[in-house]
Amino acid sequence: MTVAEDSAASERIAIRDLLGALKQEGYVAPEWERAAWAVPRSAYIPDRVYLGDDLEPCDRADTPETWLRAVYVNDSVVTQINDGEDPGEGDRWASSSGSAPSIVFRMLHMLDVQDGHRVLEIGTGTGWNAGLLSCVAGTGNVTSVEVDPVLAAEARDRLRKKRDGATVIAGDGAEGHTANAPYDRLVATCSVRSVPRPWLAQVEPGGVILTPWESPWICYGLLRLTVKDDGSAVGSFSPHSAFMLMRGERTSLRIFRDVVSDDHQPDESTSTLPPWRVTGEDLAVQFAMGLQLRDVWWTWHENPDVEGVATRLWVATTDATSWAAVDWDGRSEDRFTVRQHGPRRLWNEVEAAHSWWQLHDRPGPERFGLTVTASGQSVWLDSPGRLVTVTD
Structure with a gap:
């Protein structure tokens, strides 16, 4: 042969x-x-x-x-990789x-x-x-x-x-x-x-x-x-x-480059919602969060070199005007420190979206739908008449 x-x-x-x-x-x-x-x-x-x-x-x-x-x-x-450009010694990322x-x-x-x-x-x-x-x-x-x-x-x-x-x-x-x-x-x-x-x-x-x-x-x-x-x-x-x-829809945002500034004076509060509950392996809740919080993204900051903080979850808007940081001390499972800055209280929005998801029997993607018209698009649950509130 x-x-x-x-x-x-x-x-x-x-x-x-x-x-x-x-x-x-x-x-x-x-x-x-x-x-x-x-x-x-x-x-x-x-x-x-x-x-x-x-x-x-x-x-x-x-x-x-x-x-x-x-x-x-x-x-x-x-x-x-890299839209066809030679990355040299820089980061490689998949583009097709x-x-x-x-x-x-x-x-x-x-x-x-x-x-x-x-x-x-x-x-x-x-x-x-x-x-x-x-x-x-x-x-x-x-x-x-x-x-x-x-x-x-x-x-x-x-x-x-x-x-x-x-x-x-x-x-x-x-x-x-x-x-x-x-x-x-x-x-x-x-x-x-x-x-x-x-x-x-x-x-x-x-x-x-x-x-x-x-x-x-x-x-x-x-x-x-x-x-x-x-x-x-x-x-x-x-x-x-x-x-x-x-x-055409790509965004390239980094927390410390584009969102958080040294002169920001955030408001501090506490939360009982574990941050990993809305960012973890349960893709159904993540999908529901994404539909409701249409312009909000998140990233983890492990070992942030802050006393008493083991991990920190950042959430921010895509226009970089509002952010929240949720800190876990590595011990407590029901109390988390929250700092928020900007015109929106993003972690409050996250808590409300998570509560809505639980109240509606934790729906997965197959229960959601979308209606698109010349004037915009609307998200619904189970049928087009049951609209889902979207924040953006």
Whole structure:
């Protein structure tokens, strides 16, 4: 067996094993299984990827087995760091990735694409998702918008080589692409904090918008909307997804650089709400907090070098005008020192949001929904008539 034959055999085994695991989750219908074989992921992942917490480069030519394993493991794979700039000795951070196959096929299942549907994808990335969509919707029916012109050009070349028939546009995904509208389906492969109005205008009544969701509090959840005859859209959330935020919505805030100043004179109080209760492993409460506190984010400060303080939770607004610090002394489980500054008392808002969540039987993402109109968007619980109070 030649090297090429051995490599092809290894890939067939990898695809088979991956599909076998995914089919157990119930999201790989026959048409998507055929698409997975016709549009192999390896044809769309670049020859250099970045692995591990330190995002160390892995080159296909140097370590082909490691590269192939990264391509077909059921996990995301980082394909670009630092927006394509050389980080040198600085910090490395992921700026583009190939999503985990499980979430890819779950979203394709939720999107309910049929042959002949016109599909708009926001966030081309590697181009693999656009290739899968084209395989089912049909050649010429998929338009994909990518904000990074280099990534757009690379994905366009891959799709052309595989003759997968998607149109790739370099542009701002928040604006959609009017030239090929209207669409039957719109899917985003980046998360948003609000649904861009152009998306609604470009999707047919009865059409579906599917997008990952993020709040400054947590990146979590999927939103599936149905567009109505009047141009509004209504839909529900579901759990278990985390995507990079749309570039136009990014914020880069640091507590001591952007928010807290030496001349601030905070008000001091106490609280009985443990700060880890709203920032810990319970993603349901974090999701609910994010929906209610739309412009509030948090970060932990371990060992802050303050006498009597073991850990400190900071919460702040995205406009950097209000903040709160919640201190734990390392011993007490029911009493925490709170310092707050700015026009809003953020920890009071956190306490109120947590109390609301408990009062309503601790709902998870699947009980929440969103209505989007030309004038704004509103969060609801269980049905569109039960609105949730949002602070921002």
